[in-house]
Amino acid sequence: MTKPDNPNKTRFGFETRMIHAGAAPEPVTGARQTPIYQNTSYVFHDADHAASLFNLQSFGFIYSRLANPTVAVLEERLASLENGRGATCCASGHAAQILTFFAFMEPGDEFVASNKLYGGSLTQFGKTFKKFDWHAHLVDTDDLAAVRAAITPKCKALFVESLANPGGVVSDLEPLAEIAHQAGLVFIVDNTLATPYLCQPFDWGADLIVHSTTKFLSGNGTSMGGAVIDSGTFDWGQNDKFGGLTAPEPAYHGLTFYETFGDLAFTTLSHMVGLRDLGATMAPMNAFQTLLGIETLSLRMERHCANAQDVAEFLAGHELVAWVSYAGLESDPYHGRAQKYLGGRAGSVFTFGVNGVTGGYEMGMRVVESCELFSHLANVGDARSLILHPASTIHRQLTDEQRDTAGAGPDVVRLSIGLETLDDLLADLDQALHRAAAEGDKAAE
Numbered sequence: 359m360t361k362p363d364n365p366n367k368t369r370f371g372f373e374t375r376m377i378h379a380g381a382a383p384e385p386v387t388g389a390r391q392t393p394i395y396q397n398t399s400y401v402f403h404d405a406d407h408a409a410s411l412f413n414l415q416s417f418g419f420i421y422s423r424l425a426n427p428t429v430a431v432l433e434e435r436l437a438s439l440e441n442g443r444g445a446t447c448c449a450s451g452h453a454a455q456i457l458t459f460f461a462f463m464e465p466g467d468e469f470v471a472s473n474k475l476y477g478g479s480l481t482q483f484g485k486t487f488k489k490f491d492w493h494a495h496l497v498d499t500d501d502l503a504a505v506r507a508a509i510t511p512k513c514k515a516l517f518v519e520s521l522a523n524p525g526g527v528v529s530d531l532e533p534l535a536e537i538a539h540q541a542g543l544v545f546i547v548d549n550t551l552a553t554p555y556l557c558q559p560f561d562w563g564a565d566l567i568v569h570s571t572t573k574f575l576s577g578n579g580t581s582m583g584g585a586v587i588d589s590g591t592f593d594w595g596q597n598d599k600f601g602g603l604t605a606p607e608p609a610y611h612g613l614t615f616y617e618t619f620g621d622l623a624f625t626t627l628s629h630m631v632g633l634r635d636l637g638a639t640m641a642p643m644n645a646f647q648t649l650l651g652i653e654t655l656s657l658r659m660e661r662h663c664a665n666a667q668d669v670a671e672f673l674a675g676h677e678l679v680a681w682v683s684y685a686g687l688e689s690d691p692y693h694g695r696a697q698k699y700l701g702g703r704a705g706s707v708f709t710f711g712v713n714g715v716t717g718g719y720e721m722g723m724r725v726v727e728s729c730e731l732f733s734h735l736a737n738v739g740d741a742r743s744l745i746l747h748p749a750s751t752i753h754r755q756l757t758d759e760q761r762d763t764a765g766a767g768p769d770v771v772r773l774s775i776g777l778e779t780l781d782d783l784l785a786d787l788d789q790a791l792h793r794a795a796a797e798g799d800k801a802a803e
């Protein structure tokens with residue numbers, strides 16, 4: 359199942375790399391934890407050194423918009439955990455998506471993306487990308503024929519989430535990668551909700567992985583961040599779609615990124631052109647907080663998934679709950695894919711619908727407002743359990759049809775299950791459901 363020839367794999371196990379990859383004791387003081395290099399700029403050895411850095415003839419730190427030593431440790435760590443060749447961190451998950459497409463999209467270009475994505479991504483692709491004259495064809499990526507049919511000659515990429523936010527959808531990465539590669543497209547997977555602990559998209563044919571590190575990777579709701587990781591195995595020269603990597607770059611004395619940097623072409627371009635000109639750099643403090651989070655990623659994900667499984671089973675058997683969409687449930691249509699792609703676990707973000715005499719929209723909002731332990735807010739992947747009514751919040755900017763296809767219809771409630779004592783989570787949801795139902799009955803009288 360794993361590509362035995364992946365040259366990026368090392369002999370160390372996942373948990374060892376969570377703690378050590380990219381980091382070493384700081385050489386001057388011996389400080390063991392990665393220092394926060396709260397620095398904008400770095401002294402050149404001499405004029406020749408400065409010139410060679412600016413010419414991309416040697417690698418080194420120039421200015422923190424391009425690269426920073428603390429951020430670089432996080433980049434190496436994420437590249438290692440995903441078994442990729444290189445990574446570029448940036449200010450948020452959305453910045454990572456812009457940075458990724460910016461490397462190869464020109465005005466008028468198109469790509470195909472799943473219509474079941476995080477609501478913010480649907481808005482970014484459907485509205486803001488149009489200002490760059492970039493066009494997304496949003497399709498049901500469970501329908502492979504529809505994916506094939508959506509690919510036009512101007513398409514350059516296929517984009518899906520491994521585990522989709524919020525609907526609990528698991529994408530069928532292997533055949534999707536095949537379709538993308540047959541058409542000469544780069545296959546991009548957002549691995550935010552699965553994390554590299556549950557899913558390794560490069561093993562299934564992904565070429566680039568994007569993350570919102572804001573979520574499980576930082577893990578405590580402290581730090582915005584994003585990353586794009588390159589497998590280093592995509593052939594950018596196979597067709598004429600990827601001129602950003604294969605055409606001479608005038609700003610760097612006409613060098614060609616793919617010819618000069620090979621399997622590091624995308625990562626070098628993302629720093630030296632993407633971050634240079636888009637400027638969506640990750641702050642060193644955020645990189646430090648994210649590194650701390652990653653040190654416990656496997657332990658937290660085990661607990662997140664175990665708690666989520668029990669909460670989903672509790673809700674599935676609850677008289678006031680109409681349905682639960684969680685791939686960990688045996689009855690769930692995505693259960694089989696969770697076995698294949700997520701090691702049998704299903705993450706900790708999922709949705710359910712509430713039964714009620716009044717409309718689902720009202721009931722959904724009432725349940726959210728009746729919770730005491732769950733925090734009502736727009737985030738996922740926190741140590742704290744979170745609850746949200748997508749239709750009235752994060753999916754508000756979408757049309758009714760877009761909301762329904764994204765799994766965020768009027769009755770949908772989204773949970774992100776945290777690390778608390780399970781019984782406390784069950785008790786809070788139970789009392790919230792009963793309180794919401796009682797209020798609904800009263801309103802209907």
Ligand SMILES: *Cc1c(COP(=O)(O)O)cnc(C)c1O
Binds near residue numbers: 476478523573584
């Ligand atoms: C949160 C999220 C994003 C956007 O990330 P930000 O860090 O909020 O910009 C993208 N994709 C998924 C799946 C997310 O959950």
